[in-house]
Structures are given as C-alpha cells and as structure tokens.
Amino acid sequence: MPKGYVIARAKVTNATQWAAYAAKAGEAMKIYGGTPIVRGGQMTVAEGEGRARNVVIEFKDFDAAKAYANSPEYAEARKLREGAGEIDIVVVEGM
Template sequence: MQKGYWVAHVDVKDQRIFEEYKQAAARPFARYGAKFLVRAGQYDLREGELHPRTVVIEFPTFADALACYDDPEHQAAKAIRDPIAEGDLVIVEGHSV
C-alpha cells in the first residue's frame, strides 16, 4: 500500500486560536499515524502563488490520510481552524520507488 500525504498551504490569521486547533487535532492525527514532515518553516517560493505556511503530513496509507480528514474529531478541530485560516489542502497518494 502507498503512503498518503496531506499537503497544505495556509494563511493563519490568529495564532492563539490556531494553537487550539493543533491541540484539538492531535488525537486524530495520532490515531491515524500522522507524521509531520513539514510544518511551516523557511521557504523560497520559485513559481506561482502560495499561502505563507506549508504543512506536509505523511500517513501510513492513503486510506488513513482520507479517514483522518473525515474523522469526526478532526472535523470538530477543523471547525476551530476555519474562521481564522485560509488555504488549500490536497490529499495525495505517495509514489513507490
């Protein structure tokens, strides 16, 4: 089975509330084996447009990545984040080498 990834580009408008989202999302992330590969940090945009915060999360399988997003506990955490963040999120299947 291929790994699954969340790739997000986000603009956070209230860091205090975003911290609440991160705490609320921690349990579903742990439940589905999420591993943060990129979480903000320095970047150098070379093409296109981008929200300033990039996050890449690896999951054991593509199915786990989908299930984590749809999990009711994650959806409740997402409701905390939605009013204070704008961005894009894609869930993609990894490539086997």
C-alpha cells in the same frame, strides 16, 4: 503499498485561534497514525502563489490519510479554525 499524504498550505490571520486548531488536529493525526514531515518552517515561493504556512503529514497509505481528513476528530479541530485564516488541503497518494 504507497503511502498517503495530507498536504496543506495556509494563511493564518488569528494565531491564537489557529494554535487551538493545530493542537486538536495534532491529536487527531496521532489517532490515525500520521507523521508530520513538514510543519511550518522557512519557505520561499519558487513559482505561483505560495502561502507562509505549509504542512505535509505522512500516513501508512492513502486510505489512512483520507480517514484522518474526513474523521470526526479532525472535524472538531476544523471548527476551531473557523475565521482564523485560509487553508487549502489535499490528500494524495505517494510513490
């Protein structure tokens, strides 16, 4: 069965508030069996528009990734992030 991934690219404007979000999102990630593959770090834009903060979380399958992204636990984290930056998040099925 293909794995599932949550992929996010973000621009942080309030680091303190974002840190609270990240901690709460990390708790939710563990509940749903997620493993961070990419979390920040060095990056360069090869094409198009990039954002400084990039995250890839691997899950056992697409349904688990969707469950995390739509979970009440992650919704609590999302509330902490309001006004702390911009983010795009997608859930994708792997190979």
